[in-house]
Amino acid sequence: MAQKQDTSILHLSNIIKRFYIGKPNELQILNGINLDVYEGEFVSIVGASGSGKTTLMNVIGLLDRPTEGKYIIDGVDIDEATDKELSYIRNQKIGFVFQTYNLVSKTNAIKNVELPMLYAGVPRKERTNRAQELLELVGMGERMKHLPEELSGGQKQRVAIARSMANDPAIILADEPTGALDSKTGRVVMDLFHKLNREQGKTILLITHSNELADETDRIITIKDGNIMGEKAGGWNL
């Protein structure tokens, strides 16, 4: 269904990423990736570890620049963007969800959710209100004042999802979000992603090594040795 939309929010053409660990040890992780993701899509990227899916994720998330190739995110060619502009795009257009949650320790749930808004310059009161709303949305309304170390893995991940939504980004990048969770909590997290995709029209990119989870998404892209091996429509596992 989503492929039919003509607005591509992410456009990658011939993306190559090399690492230089000394001249003879040049390592090419991505071998010319071509990929378009459309607005409102729920796409999963599947691959074994070492396949290059994390590197691809870093490039898409603007945490790393590609060595070669063209990458346009929401109309911005990142080749021409400065580091400061990349920070701005990360802040405004991308929401990150990590396998290891990456909540800031010693800082309670609500403050963690406020962080992206802080960097966006949102006034204090507005920040707090929005963070409360988001925590309620992910079912964490009762534990807003709790520190990360007082929360379970699933709860932490729900806080992280609320945080990824803070500046209402167009894209959510989730890197193995259920990787550290048991299947029952993983289910809760996945349901949350579906809800955000369905109800708020978020474009979601899910990186996983689980074919089962990938099957739930609209489109499944398989990556192997830095190449896209194929893609197929999913969405039949729901």
Place this chain on the structure above:
Amino acid sequence: MMMITENIRMALTSLKANKSRAVLTMLGIIIGIASVIAIMTVGNSLTLSVSSAMQSMGANNITVSVQRQSSETEEREDGIVFGSVSKTRSVTEDDYITDEMIYQLLQDFSDSIEAISVSESVGSASVKSGKNTASIQVQGVSQGYFTANDITMIAGSRFSSKESTGAKNVALVTDRFVDDLYGGSYADAVGKDFSVELNGQTVEYTIVGIYEYEESEVGINGSSDNVTTTCYIPLTTAQDFNHSKNYSSISVIATVGIDSEELATKIETYLKGYYRSNQYFTVGAYSMASMVSALNDIMGNITMAISIIAGIALLVGGIGVMNIMLVSITERTREIGTRKALGATNSSIRMQFIIEAMIICLIGGIIGIILGIMLGAAGAGLLGYSASPTISSILGSMAFSLAIGIFFGYYPANKAAKMNPIDALRYE
């Protein structure tokens, strides 16, 4: 502005999370600032009290005194100063400053000299009245003396000119003296006679005036229980007693508006004329102002030198802050990566850690200032002078501790700002 308040909040959160470490880091700053403040306080109060003591002796006073001719004896090749009897002798009446010299000086410098004060020590003694005793030091003074040395009269009056020139046995004593000897009202004590044994001679003096005893004399005279106070008698009386006519030293009071240092040089040159034929003795003139400024210079230098040492303590403290900040950013690498992923720019990360370093230094600085004020007050109390640190030194140390925060916080903060976000995110 919003970022700054948020950064301060974040800094306080992270300090609270690691209290003992924060306190240990601050310790260097606390010790440094506290010692700077304490030293400055003690130094300032010492300088102030010494120079004000000297001021009260008269800032425009010039002391002229008879000195040994030094050049000839010191220039001897073998360096022995007292080798030749013919070259040195003890001072005699003829070497002293005469009334004639004083008279001429007053004539020739009438524009720049307000008064000439002459005093002559007679001796110390203890006075008995019934069971009570009081120690006094008897000093003969000219009328000009009180122009140079201000005293506050409580009862009676100063010497009349008749008493001054007539060599009368009258005396000005302190309120302490009266308290120790008679008790009772000061007015009653005026007119009383007391006898003193001075240099084997018993003399009787009549009290004509009582003046206020000033505490600052304690420093020289010792314990406050049994104080030796000064008893003034007319100069002529003292001369009669000592069988002397001339003076070993005089004080010249410059007219207001006259540069006393310059006048001192002129007087010295002038009076040296009288000593041209005297191989052994000459005169020297020193203004109080030059002594005060020389003293202030010395005190300032000492304070400065100790402050530099304290400054080194601050430097070490600052390096400690830098060290802890480096440890802290290493520990918080993942947090830095996360913040960057969430949209923090390099400059906002830099700002966060510089502010954190500044907060450590500022809190340390404030504790140090409080501690320093307490130490300074305690130190000044031990010395017997009241002390107050200057506002400028407090603000200065506050600003300095913030500057340390910026200076030593910049390098770690910049290191954090330049971290590669993926490396930081994956840091274990």
